Amino acid sequence: MLSPQKVTDAMAQVRTVQQEQLSMRLAAMAATRQQLESTNIVGADNHDNVIEFSRYQQKKK
DSSP states (O other): OOOOOHHHOOOOOOOOHHHHHHHHHHHHHHHHHHHHTTTTOOOTTOSOOOOOOHHHHHHHH
């Protein structure tokens, strides 16, 4: 049987790992958004998740 302190420590470790994973995901999302903005697929002022297909096609040409 686990002591209350061991359970508390394990839960704290899980929270730490979850926070680190979330931070990495957010950093990756920010980098992706920056790449999309730099290629003009998504406008910097466009805060929704819509990518204009016509702009994407123009960049592919």
